[in-house]
Amino acid sequence: MGKAYESKEHEAEIYRLWEKSGFFNPDKLPGKPKKTYSISIPPPNVTGSLHLGHALNNTIQDILTRFYRMKGRKTLWLPGTDHAGIATQNVVEKELAKQGLTRHQLGREKFTEKAWQWKAKYGDLILEQLKKLGCSCDWSRTRFTLDKNYTEAVLTAFINYHKKGYIYRGPRIVNWCLRCTTAISDIEIKYQEKKGKLWYLKYPIKGDTNYELHTNDANHFIVVATTRPETMLGDTAVAVNPKDKRYKNLIGQKLILPIVNREIPIVSHRLVDVEFGTGAVKITPAHDKTDWQIGKENNLEVINVIGPEGKMTKEAGKYAGLPVLEARKKIVKELEKLNLLEKVEDYQHQISLCDRCGTPIEPQISTQWFVSMKKLAKPAIKVVKKSKIKISPERYKKIYLDWLDNIEDWCISRQLWWGHRLPVWFCQKEKDKYIVSVNQPKKCPYCNKCKMKQSEDVLDTWFSSALWPFATLGWPKKTKDLKEFYPTSLLSTARDILYLWVARMVFSGLEFLKKIPFEQVYIHSTILTLEGRRMSKSLGTGIDPLELINKYGADATRFGIIYQTNRDQQAIRFDERAIVAARNFINKLWNISRFIAIQIETEPKIKIKNIKTQTLADHWIISRANNLITSITKKIENYEFGEASKEIYEFVWHDFADWYLEISKFQIADPGLKKETIRNLKLILCLCLRLLHPFIPFVTEQIYQQLNTCTNSSDLLMIASWPKIKKNFINLKKEKEFASVKEMVMKIRNWKIEQKISPKEIVDYKIKTENKNLLRYAHQNLVVRSAHNKKILAQNELKDLIEKLGKVKLTL
RNA sequence: GGGCACUUGGCGCAGUGGUAGCGCGUCUGGUUUACAUCCAGCAGGUCGGGGGUUCGAAUCCCUCAGUGCCCACCA
Numbered sequence: 001m002g003k004a005y006e007s008k009e010h011e012a013e014i015y016r017l018w019e020k021s022g023f024f025n026p027d028k029l030p031g032k033p034k035k036t037y038s039i040s041i042p043p044p045n046v047t048g049s050l051h052l053g054h055a056l057n058n059t060i061q062d063i064l065t066r067f068y069r070m071k072g073r074k075t076l077w078l079p080g081t082d083h084a085g086i087a088t089q090n091v092v093e094k095e096l097a098k099q100g101l102t103r104h105q106l107g108r109e110k111f112t113e114k115a116w117q118w119k120a121k122y123g124d125l126i127l128e129q130l131k132k133l134g135c136s137c138d139w140s141r142t143r144f145t146l147d148k149n150y151t152e153a154v155l156t157a158f159i160n161y162h163k164k165g166y167i168y169r170g171p172r173i174v175n176w177c178l179r180c181t182t183a184i185s186d187i188e189i190k191y192q193e194k195k196g197k198l199w200y201l202k203y204p205i206k207g208d209t210n211y212e213l214h215t216n217d218a219n220h221f222i223v224v225a226t227t228r229p230e231t232m233l234g235d236t237a238v239a240v241n242p243k244d245k246r247y248k249n250l251i252g253q254k255l256i257l258p259i260v261n262r263e264i265p266i267v268s269h270r271l272v273d274v275e276f277g278t279g280a281v282k283i284t285p286a287h288d289k290t291d292w293q294i295g296k297e298n299n300l301e302v303i304n305v306i307g308p309e310g311k312m313t314k315e316a317g318k319y320a321g322l323p324v325l326e327a328r329k330k331i332v333k334e335l336e337k338l339n340l341l342e343k344v345e346d347y348q349h350q351i352s353l354c355d356r357c358g359t360p361i362e363p364q365i366s367t368q369w370f371v372s373m374k375k376l377a378k379p380a381i382k383v384v385k386k387s388k389i390k391i392s393p394e395r396y397k398k399i400y401l402d403w404l405d406n407i408e409d410w411c412i413s414r415q416l417w418w419g420h421r422l423p424v425w426f427c428q429k430e431k432d433k434y435i436v437s438v439n440q441p442k443k444c445p446y447c448n449k450c451k452m453k454q455s456e457d458v459l460d461t462w463f464s465s466a467l468w469p470f471a472t473l474g475w476p477k478k479t480k481d482l483k484e485f486y487p488t489s490l491l492s493t494a495r496d497i498l499y500l501w502v503a504r505m506v507f508s509g510l511e512f513l514k515k516i517p518f519e520q521v522y523i524h525s526t527i528l529t530l531e532g533r534r535m536s537k538s539l540g541t542g543i544d545p546l547e548l549i550n551k552y553g554a555d556a557t558r559f560g561i562i563y564q565t566n567r568d569q570q571a572i573r574f575d576e577r578a579i580v581a582a583r584n585f586i587n588k589l590w591n592i593s594r595f596i597a598i599q600i601e602t603e604p605k606i607k608i609k610n611i612k613t614q615t616l617a618d619h620w621i622i623s624r625a626n627n628l629i630t631s632i633t634k635k636i637e638n639y640e641f642g643e644a645s646k647e648i649y650e651f652v653w654h655d656f657a658d659w660y661l662e663i664s665k666f667q668i669a670d671p672g673l674k675k676e677t678i679r680n681l682k683l684i685l686c687l688c689l690r691l692l693h694p695f696i697p698f699v700t701e702q703i704y705q706q707l708n709t710c711t712n713s714s715d716l717l718m719i720a721s722w723p724k725i726k727k728n729f730i731n732l733k734k735e736k737e738f739a740s741v742k743e744m745v746m747k748i749r750n751w752k753i754e755q756k757i758s759p760k761e762i763v764d765y766k767i768k769t770e771n772k773n774l775l776r777y778a779h780q781n782l783v784v785r786s787a788h789n790k791k792i793l794a795q796n797e798l799k800d801l802i803e804k805l806g807k808v809k810l811t812l
Numbered sequence: 813g814g815g816c817a818c819u820u821g822g823c824g825c826a827g828u829g830g831u832a833g834c835g836c837g838u839c840u841g842g843u844u845u846a847c848a849u850c851c852a853g854c855a856g857g858u859c860g861g862g863g864g865u866u867c868g869a870a871u872c873c874c875u876c877a878g879u880g881c882c883c884a885c886c887a
């Protein structure tokens with residue numbers, strides 16, 4: 001064994017050993033276990049590469065997978081990737097842009113071909129990175145959301161929803177990205193503070209036939225404030241808060257919309273903020289979400305004045321065809337001319353941008369497909385309320401329930417090319433007529449003639465992700481895997497996709513299999529930078545786990561990250577120093593093993609079967625070790641990984657190495673104790689290796705292989721059995737007694753330093769205790785003598801000291 | 813605007829009612845024989861401010877301040 005543990009020398013080889021064994025595959029586990037444990041990996045996007053969040057989440061999953069595998073469960077951790085519709089499409093588009101190409105130039109077919117090429121090249125990169133991290137996934141079951149079988153599941157789901165009447169089609173206001181030319185969800189939007197203007201426009205009250213004459217008389221106008229004056233062409237009302245006294249008697253009256261000269265009503269609505277602007281809001285249902293809602297509740301006309309390319313439509317009259325900003329300038333000018341512009345203020349506001357490409361969002365009316373949610377949400381609420389699915393930390397339960405309680409219908413269509421195309425076929429003659437079918441219908445049932453045309457839209461990426469826990473196991477076929485591993489045991493994920501993904505898997509699972517998709521949801525901490533900022537590539541605050549793995553090893557990276565977490569903690573500030581500490585800890589473990597390996601060489605025939613404890617130190621360490629088993633087991637079962645890692649770190653380093661191992665040197669020097677001591681060392685080491693294996697699988701396996709004496713039944717630590725507690729070795733009395741000795745020794749060390757006595761210096765004298773070998777160790781610390789500089793502790797001084805320390809019965 | 817969380821020695825954190833701990837760093841001393849990725853030890857904190865409950869509060873309650881994350885329909 002080398003002097004220091006070099007992760008690079010071992011990790012790849014160890015991983016190969018595991019893969020070769022086949023034990024990542026639950027069907028190949030020895031002993032044919034019956035009880036299962038299963039996790040579906042949150043599938044990383046094919047655009048993705050490993051970041052710290054992945055490292056944390058997948059370390060957690062690997063800890064549990066390895067833990068339950070060692071506990072004898074038939075354990076499956078199923079890996080895979082997500083096609084990630086818009087994200088991947090944008091990446092591929094960026095690639096094309098480098099060659100000066102757009103997707104439209106390529107056309108749909110060629111473009112998707114490119115996307116598939118991209119997937120083939122980079123799609124599984126992150127899975128390779130997970131291997132570097134040590135993840136024990138069953139790679140033979142790897143899935144991708146666009147796989148043939150998976151696609152079948154997606155289409156089956158769509159058709160089922162449709163049959164049951166959950167799916168409908170219709171116009172609605174959506175976030176429209178001008179560049180991606182697709183609807184995007186609220187969650188795909190990011191916000192940016194931007195300096196803008198707030199224009200105050202005067203809308204004349206109807207009844208003043210010659211309102212031009214009263215342009216300076218406030219009684220004849222309502223003033224509205226807007227950041228987007230160009231949308232006024234599409235206004236179909238002005239809204240005020242019903243409680244607003246200023247406008248109370250105007251509600252129900254009409255206004256004349258300037259320029260357009262349309263009559264529009266004054267309506268009241270609770271959403272109007274009395275404090276903002278003038279308290280009166282222009283309502284443009286076609287181009288603002290709130291306005292759309294107010295419009296809907298008041299049956300207002302919807303007039304679309306901005307088209308999907310960001311240009312004014314013909315509804316905009318003389319402004320038709322102009323880009324939005326140009327139209328804005330001209331409209332403001334015209335209003336000014338009409339003396340209908342009261343004032344312009346500077347205004348700091350948040351604008352919404354497409355999360356993927358940064359283009360400002362233009363709310364648009366467009367025809368989209370929806371899943372009606374109210375009914376589907378109900379059982380998903382129930383299973384969490386009744387704790388059929390447990391959510392940890394518990395506070396997220398409320399967040400989950402709140403979202404489902406206020407759920408809106410799910411817009412499932414996207415105007416993208418990369419994804420599952422809707423199994424919907426339109427009649428070419430009557431363009432709004434369609435049928436739902438997986439394959440192209442032979443004959444159009446509407447016109448009997450046309451070749452029906454498939455919808456151009458693809459499904460929201462989350463529509464397919466929602467089926468992940470069962471589609472990966474073979475659904476809609478009734479497979480053996482599905483029967484065995486569904487529901488899965490755990491879903492571990494980040495907080496931000498609790499509803500986007502988790503909630504949707506829950507109602508999908510309940511809808512299609514009538515069973516929950518997982519028994520437990522664990523929401524792990526978010527990793528922030530040391531300064532407490534969000535980690536992100538665009539901010540340049542990300543840390544690449546692969547660099548950490550390179551520098552410190554996969555084990556150290558895993559252990560260091562886990563060490564920083566606490567179960568219920570919302571966020572952790574990532575500190576590389578923890579990884580360094582973990583690397584040192586691993587090296588410590590390595591050297592403990594090295595020491596023990598050397599001892600074993602002197603006594604090669606020792607088996608660890610029959611434990612004998614003779615000295616106080618023996619009793620103490622074995623008792624402590626047995627308590628440790630219970631504690632670590634409980635902590636892993638309760639998702640307290642950070643707590644577990646801290647406890648085992650303490651034990652290995654500060655109990656086992658600092659104390660027992662040092663004492664063992666004296667015991668080994670005693671022929672009567674040598675064998676038992678080496679046996680105990682081995683016993684504790686092998687125990688530690690097993691307890692540590694889920695956390696730091698590589699180094700523990702390496703030591704296990706090299707030591708070659710922990711082995712009882714199995715040749716791989718990976719499938720060695722999880723330690724069981726032996727209650728008769730727990731001896732709290734001896735633990736307490738040892739603690740006193742420890743305390744005494746430490747106090748004497750302090751005392752020696754205070755007296756400026758070198759730690760090396762030794763004095764002979766006699767102490768009677770029931771444990772002479774412990775005494776030999778204590779000797780060094782207790783007794784002071786130096787032939788050279790004659791620092792001799794007088795007998796009575798020593799006696800006083802020991803009496804002061806008091807807790808141990810020692811007689812001089 | 814709402815919700816959730818956080819605030820403990822220089823830095824990152826643990827500690828949930830009873831003598832303030834850990835890692836890193838600093839400083840002192842130590843290395844022939846498992847490890848300097850080490851060992852032994854010192855110093856360093858009125859536990860964000862204020863108020864309350866209690867015999868007793870870092871810990872429970874109220875309040876204020878700061879920080880972060882998430883959600884949201886402020887034109």
